[in-house]
Amino acid sequence: MATESGKPATILVVDDDELILSTLRGLFLLETDYEVVTHSDPAAALSEAEGRPVEIVISDFLMPRMNGVEFLTRLKKVQPEAIRILLTGFADKENAIRAINEVGLYQYIEKPWKNEDLLLTVRNGLSEHGLRRQLRDKVGELDGLIRDHRDLSDRHRSLEQELDMAAKIQRSLLPEELPASYGYRCTGFYHPSTAVGGDYYDCVRRPDADIVLVADTSGHGVQAALTSMLLKAIFQEQAVQAENAESLLKEMNLRLHQFLPSSMFACAAIAWISADSSLHVTNAGLPYPYLLRKGNEKPDELPLSGMPLGLFPGALPNGYDSRALDMEPGDLLLLATDGLGEIRGSDDRFFQDSDLAAALSEIGGSSGEELLQHIMKRAEAFAIGSSYDDDVTIVAITRE
Numbered sequence: 001m002a003t004e005s006g007k008p009a010t011i012l013v014v015d016d017d018e019l020i021l022s023t024l025r026g027l028f029l030l031e032t033d034y035e036v037v038t039h040s041d042p043a044a045a046l047s048e049a050e051g052r053p054v055e056i057v058i059s060d061f062l063m064p065r066m067n068g069v070e071f072l073t074r075l076k077k078v079q080p081e082a083i084r085i086l087l088t089g090f091a092d093k094e095n096a097i098r099a100i101n102e103v104g105l106y107q108y109i110e111k112p113w114k115n116e117d118l119l120l121t122v123r124n125g126l127s128e129h130g131l132r133r134q135l136r137d138k139v140g141e142l143d144g145l146i147r148d149h150r151d152l153s154d155r156h157r158s159l160e161q162e163l164d165m166a167a168k169i170q171r172s173l174l175p176e177e178l179p180a181s182y183g184y185r186c187t188g189f190y191h192p193s194t195a196v197g198g199d200y201y202d203c204v205r206r207p208d209a210d211i212v213l214v215a216d217t218s219g220h221g222v223q224a225a226l227t228s229m230l231l232k233a234i235f236q237e238q239a240v241q242a243e244n245a246e247s248l249l250k251e252m253n254l255r256l257h258q259f260l261p262s263s264m265f266a267c268a269a270i271a272w273i274s275a276d277s278s279l280h281v282t283n284a285g286l287p288y289p290y291l292l293r294k295g296n297e298k299p300d301e302l303p304l305s306g307m308p309l310g311l312f313p314g315a316l317p318n319g320y321d322s323r324a325l326d327m328e329p330g331d332l333l334l335l336a337t338d339g340l341g342e343i344r345g346s347d348d349r350f351f352q353d354s355d356l357a358a359a360l361s362e363i364g365g366s367s368g369e370e371l372l373q374h375i376m377k378r379a380e381a382f383a384i385g386s387s388y389d390d391d392v393t394i395v396a397i398t399r400e
Contacts, residue, residue: 009126010053013038014045014071015060015087024058027115034122042071049078055129056122061088072103081132083125087111164195173232178203178395181210183277184327187368189376189394191339197391198224199337200231204239208275211239211248214286214395215268216337218308223264224391230259231266245270245282249309249320253284256310265310269335271397279333279397282322284309287338287352290360292371294330299360327399332368334360335397339390340375345382355382368396 011034013024021038028036037054039045042063049057057075061068072084086099086108099105106125109118171190178186181203188201198217203210213235217227234255235248242248248270256266267285274280281289285308291300304321325333341352349355359378363371372394379392 008033008035009055009129010035010037011056011058011122012045012049012054012082013058014040014042014063014068015058016040016063017060020060020087027118028122031115031119032122042066045071046074046078049075049082054079054082056083056085056125058085058087058122061086069099069103072099072105076103081129081136083129085109085121085125087113160195173229174201175203178212179205179210180400181205181212181273181397182275183400184210184273184279185368185398185400186210186212186271187372187396187398189372189392191376191388191392193339193388193391194221196222196225198228199339199391199393200228201393201395202232202235204236206240210273211242211245212271212273212335212395212397213239213268214335214337214393215266216286216339216391216393217266218264220390227260227264227266231256231268245272245280246320246322249282249284249306253307253309253311253319254313257313260310265308267308267337269304271333271335271395273397279325279327280322281325281333281335282306282320284320287336287341289336290334291325291327292332292334292360294328294332297361299334299357301357329399331399332371333397334371334394336394337391339388339392340379340394342390343379343383343388343392346384351379351382355379368398371396 011028013021013036015021018040021040025036025038028034037048039048043066057072059068059071063071068086072086075082076084083106084103086105088108089111093110097108099108106128107121109121174188174190178188186203190199190201192199198219200215200217201213203212215228215231217224217231219227234252238248238251238255242251249268252268269281269283269286269289272280272282281302281304283289283304284306288304289302291302293300302323304323306320327333341350341356343351345351355378356375359375363374366374375394
């Protein structure tokens with residue numbers, strides 16, 4: 001029988017009787033292909049075992065200077081995986097039984113033995129040795145998997161903590177509340193699809209105007225969140241000096257194209273509320289805004305188009321649709337990212353197909369806060385499960 005390495009198994013036989021050693025050597029050489037090593041001195045056998053692997057050890061019990069149990073006990077420390085067999089006389093049977101527990105004895109064989117029984121015991125012992133090796137290897141693999149799992153769990157926990165911190169930082173970038181703006185009240189809602197998202201809304205106050213931005217960066221997760229942070233910095237820098245919404249969007253487009261990878265962009269819409277209470281809405285790729293007139297059940301969808309920001313280096317002719325709105329007290333303008341309309345229902349329809357307009361009709365004439373609460377309640381009832389495929393951001397601007 002060969003070992004896992006393909007080499008013949010090594011049998012170490014220790015007995016102070018040269019006749020027994022020669023008998024066992026001849027038996028194994030004749031009947032097997034094992035490599036047989038014999039020693040009459042247990043100390044010499046231990047020295048041999050320290051320098052080479054041994055699969056089976058057969059030891060006599062009664063030997064001078066060191067009996068078989070003592071020898072096998074010391075050998076166990078040198079080669080713990082070796083199969084240990086003890087040869088005993090009938091009178092030593094009690095000691096052999098005690099050795100089973102003391103040295104992890106595989107089996108004891110009484111003298112005189114039958115060759116067939118001895119060969120069968122050795123073959124079975126080698127099979128068990130192989131099984132022990134396989135078990136040891138599997139246990140080692142399992143320990144490695146457990147360590148890997150523990151490492152992955154630690155990294156996952158660390159990542160969750162980092163994402164939680166990133167989410168807190170990102171939420172801190174949003175205004176705590178949008179200001180009352182020259183006869184208008186603004187209300188915002190933000191819900192990322194993951195811990196961090198790419199949607200963003202903000203407001204820059206100037207002596208002559210309040211500028212409200214709603215934006216949606218391409219992608220999801222950390223990459224989109226980093227883009228939204230860049231978008232915030234560019235918006236706040238450019239909004240303080242822009243002449244109007246179109247010029248602001250052109251400058252934001254140039255800056256984003258300069259810093260973003262070619263595959264990324266941002267959609268946005270701006271509500272420009274002037275100090276004289278006039279309002280212009282300008283679109284750069286967001287879904288069409290909705291205008292809810294007080295007393296009208298059906299909302300008006302404003303067909304305002306526009307190119308997303310960051311795709312092209314220069315300004316395109318008529319790149320951003322703009323419209324002045326004549327809003328009366330109680331009228332409400334709704335700006336939202338596409339995540340709202342693309343909430344998917346159980347019948348594979350999107351929320352924008354009909355339910356969004358229905359939800360707006362049901363709540364006409366209410367405040368922005370009430371409108372947002374009603375829309376999201378309807379959206380949650382419409383959606384499959386509790387999560388959304390995309391970030392959802394809404395800003396409601398009500399004429400007071």
